[in-house]
Amino acid sequence: MLRLVVDHSGKERRVAGLYLITDQGERLVPRVREALGSGGVALLQYRDKLRSFEERLSLGNDLKHLCTEFQVKFIVNDDLELALALDADGLHLGQEDGDPAAARAALGPKKLIGISTHSMEEALAAQQAGADYIGFGSLYPTESKEVEHLQSPEALAQLREKVQIPIVAIGGINRDNACAVIDAGADAVAVISAVLAARSPGLAATEISLLFNRTLTQPRGSVLTIAGSDSGGGAGIQADLKTITLLGSYGASAITALTAQNTRGVTGIHSSPPAFLAEQIDAVLSDIPIDVVKIGMLSSPENAEIVADKLTAYEMRMVVLDPVMSAKGGVALLEDEALSVLKKRLVPLSYLVTPNIPEAEALTGLTITDSAGMELAARALHLMGAKHVLVKGGHLTEGVVTDILFDGNGFTRFSAPRVLTRNTHGTGCTLASAIATNLAQGEPLPSAVLRAKLFVTRAIKFSQPLGKGHGPVNHFLAAREQADS
Structure with missing residues (x-):
């Protein structure tokens, strides 16, 4: 059993640990099942820009059931209608993918709302808008999409001093570079291919989630x-x-x-x-x-x-x-x-x-x-x-x-x-x-x-x-x- 939640403040944080984002590859559900079965994943974000709404609803239901089985929070990306239909645990929005206030009104106070940010100004604005957490990046170059705003662990550390809500570090993160962003103050790290493209998604999830032990007081692990x-x-x-x-x-x-x-x-x-x-x-x-x-x-x-x-x-x-x-x-x-x-x-x-x-x-x-x-x-x-x-x-x-x-x-x-x-x-x-x-x-x-x-x-x-x-x-x-x- 791995320690997934890092509590920096003495009160419960609802977003911490390994934050897994889905890809568009084949056999998504079996791969996600193996990753979640490791006990290493804290949140799953369903991101799908290609399928029809009906297809996304069907696949989303399968993923939601997995999250329920393994007690993992289920987040929908950029689609308020789908999040409502699936009764997701939260919604993640891009900078131009919806109004946080409207999402809060529709979802209610108990659901999570995350906002992607690429700068100090965007992060502070997201916090002011009532986001429960922010995504910040990209921290490293990534193959999943073209990176317009490349950040750094140093920029994340500066952000950590100003932002009170959890920070999810995003972009090009893997087992061997995640420590720098965790040490800089990230509450969670978001990954896609580092887990889902691995030969063993379960082992890859375990490796990355174990890195959060570095934030514990001794004895660590x-x-x-x-x-x-x-x-x-x-x-x-x-x-x-x-x-x-x-x-x-x-x-x-x-x-x-x-x-x-x-x-x-x-x-x-x-x-x-x-x-x-x-x-x-x-x-x-x-x-x-x-x-x-x-x-x-x-x-x-x-x-x-x-x-x-x-x-x-x-x-x-x-x-x-x-x-x-x-x-x-x-x-x-x-x-x-x-x-x-x-x-x-x-x-x-x-x-x-x-x-x-x-x-x-x-x-x-x-x-x-x-x-x-x-x-x-x-x-x-x-x-x-x-x-x-x-x-x-x-x-x-x-x-x-x-x-x-x-x-x-x-x-x-x-x-x-x-x-x-x-x-x-x-x-x-x-x-x-x-x-x-x-x-x-x-x-x-x-x-x-x-x-x-x-x-x-x-x-x-x-x-x-x-x-x-x-x-x-x-x-x-x-x-x-x-x-x-």
Whole structure:
């Protein structure tokens, strides 16, 4: 369950979060259903300039029923007659598409009226005219229509100081540029193709709506870690919860296995009974609104199956899978039969998979000796169903450690100087948990990975020789330096 409403003023705001506008494409209703089913959409605006009134009435009824089913506000664009016929929750007007006073008289005081604006003067006039919210833009160039008035996040920030009603930022907004307009004071962001043209409209809606968590007070966002317990405290559940908490989110946990472990290695593993693992996950997801799930050690095939079943049942889309297979000393943490479950069921359910090179080799059957091999493995994992893949390059020997992110279209590299130390216990767990935490706090994926990479590099740099083997990284000092930077 995602936090959709941002309350800046201490009183209820009726327009906030992800504001989805319909397109003219085929299969509109199924695409809108998937987007609304994500729980990420707060308002739907039906905009249709092509169909006849009868066709718009029929399609509008279908969309209205979806909004009722998913408890989303239904807004009609520029057509008062259609808004009245559909008993819509509101009407959105362009600058030359109707009289707000006449719309208010016809719709009554409980319906929403929004007005598109392109300047400070238009915005203040709309507020004076009694609008419940304004659309402001275009913030970025857009393909949906020719942009006459291009604005900027800076202009929106100036507008925010003068306007008391909610502001919906409009125009060319997507996952990777929305943060600037949210930070500038937008209560909502309006999107079309960023959701409805996506391969998975539900996932795209979830990604964008999660960005509004950046406006919350700490702890911002919630992360459930499903992993094994490390009695030595350097990796597993312990490293995950340290990371989640120190970086400012709320952490919950479900333990897949207990390990007897210290800096020298693992001496014993006791897998959680599958039914009890299921009970832990149910206890959390049935009560606590979790934004991101992070998966680490799974141990047994039965537990891997349970996790896959629960992710499916609760429709968790934001899943970071760290395919842990062995401890630092080489002890297996994943039974051979569980690898098949990982590949067939958990990789396709994952938003991001974060294998190191040996793990990527085990998952794909490839041999990786350089960055080209890392890219090939990332493509293979994407074809296996992972939405995004981050192959970590720490097992190569270069002086610079480069991790490679693949999103299905292109590669992004994240590099940092190698820190020469043996105290690297828990680096994989920490990186995946930091990414999950950054996502839960409203960072888009590229930024979430970059910030996590910086955090882990600092944690390794500040690591201390605790114990007689591979010591843990230093989460505390890394978080303190990151907060100060």
